Amino acid sequence: MQQKIIILDFGSQTTQLIGRRVRELDTFCEIMPYNKFPKDDPSVIGVILSGSPYSVHDKEAFKVDLSQFVGRIPVLGICYGAQFISYANGGKVEAADSREYGRANLEHFDAENPLFNGFVENSQVWMSHGDTITAIPEDYKCIASTANVKFAAYASTKQPVWAVQFHPEVFHSLQGTQLLKNFVVDICGSRQDWSADSFVETTVAELKAQLGDDKVILGLSGGVDSSVAAVLLNKAIGSNLTCIFVDHGMLRKNEFR
Structure with missing residues (x-):
């Protein structure tokens, strides 16, 4: 665990x-x-x-x-x-x-x-x-x-x-x-056995198991959270992921481009 x-x-x-x-x-x-x-x-x-x-x-x-x-x-x-x-x-x-x-x-x-x-x-x-x-x-x-x-x-x-x-x-x-x-x-007794790499591996494996051959649409704002979600999903399901970039009006100048 x-x-x-x-x-x-x-x-x-x-x-x-x-x-x-x-x-x-x-x-x-x-x-x-x-x-x-x-x-x-x-x-x-x-x-x-x-x-x-x-x-x-x-x-x-x-x-x-x-x-x-x-x-x-x-x-x-x-x-x-x-x-x-x-x-x-x-x-x-x-x-x-x-x-x-x-x-x-x-x-x-x-x-x-x-x-x-x-x-x-x-x-x-x-x-x-x-x-x-x-x-x-x-x-x-x-x-x-x-x-x-x-x-x-x-x-x-x-x-x-x-x-x-x-x-x-x-x-x-x-x-x-x-x-x-x-x-x-x-x-607290942490075993210090977690890393960002292990998190990626575990998350990708969980996404593969959960999504199977499902197709997914992701609203991508360009921020850190949605960008990371997009990368992890892409690793898990590849071309079954479609990202739609959303300009929500809060971007920095020229960031949309």
Whole structure:
């Protein structure tokens, strides 16, 4: 069975980047809408909650039922994801005096916690948030702080749940890849046996089996998603695929040509 990490998307600009970082760890991941967690999928070995442009207090803020996965598989909340875990479990999230955006350093972190395995002192991280966590739920503990953020990271003492206020997926968090590796590989137990090549092989084989001699029409916009779909279908069924290019009015200048 192919292991996978599920990234629940709460609307962050860097959700796709989280997915890229996980795949760079030779681990398959799927990015799904925040409210579409696949509850009955036994291949899921971990869940990452992304950031969001919303505050947890906004009426339109995206909310998820954490009981679908908390306590069953490891969970990592990033930025809004960290705030939401606190908010949903009785902690406190409040508007910061001013929005924090930029570099910070971990002045204190729990070197014994598996999330920070291999971290060096004063490791640089990248912050981008308007709210801040001012209290964490019962049965949780602080595992990292910066000069301005007391709860830069925290973790449950009873369940496999971790949360970080900073963004480990971006380049400016210098040990962000290490943190994601600690979560995906050491905590979730990824075998690191997935690759883009194996994904292509598996997908083409599945398409061949599913489509047989069927003929397929594909609306091709020229974007990455439809172009990749066209290539995979072409590998699977060849001339049985007909692509129709659709100029949807959102193309760059001369891109249609």
